[in-house]
Amino acid sequence: MTERKATTVWSGDVARGSGEVSLDTSGAARFTVSFPSRAQEANGQTSPEELIAAAHSSCYSMQFSALLGANGTPPESIETSAVVSFGKKGDGFAILGIALTARATVPGIDGDKFAEIAETAKKVCPVSAALTGTEITLDATLA
Template sequence: MVDRNATTHWTGDLGSGSGNVTLDSSNAGQFPVSFATRSEDPNGQTSPEELIAAAHSSCFSMQLSGLLGGSELTPETIDTSAEVSFGKKGDGFAITGIHLTVRAAVPGADDATFQDAAQKAKEICPVSAALTGTTITMDATLA
């Protein structure tokens, strides 16, 4: 396996400062971040929570595809949205929960098989595992 890397260059204090995230694998350039856009209107900037949502939705989709393949089922499509909630917790801030919304078209799959695979994918995908201690909920629907 390979290692992945992202780098952030930050200037200034928390309230008025800003930074740029660079993903080593991306040709898209830099992604601007700031605390103001993290906790209020994103105004075209990303946030750590949005990047976690991207990682979680893609990781879950791959894990679900693999589990379904192990049951000899090939998904036509898996669409996963991850909503990462961020807010005050104690004296600081925290990710307060993640909700996955999954819609999939899987020829030959019955709902019970799909739900079992979706639940297992939620539990074992590497990003879910990295977020142990965070409440992760899910709504999975077989189309």
């Protein structure tokens, strides 16, 4: 089993406060977060939704690559973006959906098999599995 750790230190109330997220295991980065940057313009700060988008796009790319390789058609390249929508839902806020867009160069694969593997990758990607309560769409294109 592998574990990863991130920590957020928050100061102040939600409307005017802010926090700093550190990627503790890797030490790769520190990010500033605030509610205004989450619900309005980013203004140079990140949000939980952007961090989920980063996790989802990287996880999907890895899963898609693994499945393509297992099919005997390893990719030359995969570019995946994830757009996480955040907004009002009922009396509060929620992640409203995630849109994955993948563009891949995969020699030797036909379009139908590509689409099948792309959809399977969306379903079995560990981040997708962790977010099963959220609608996830996929637009995958073979370059």
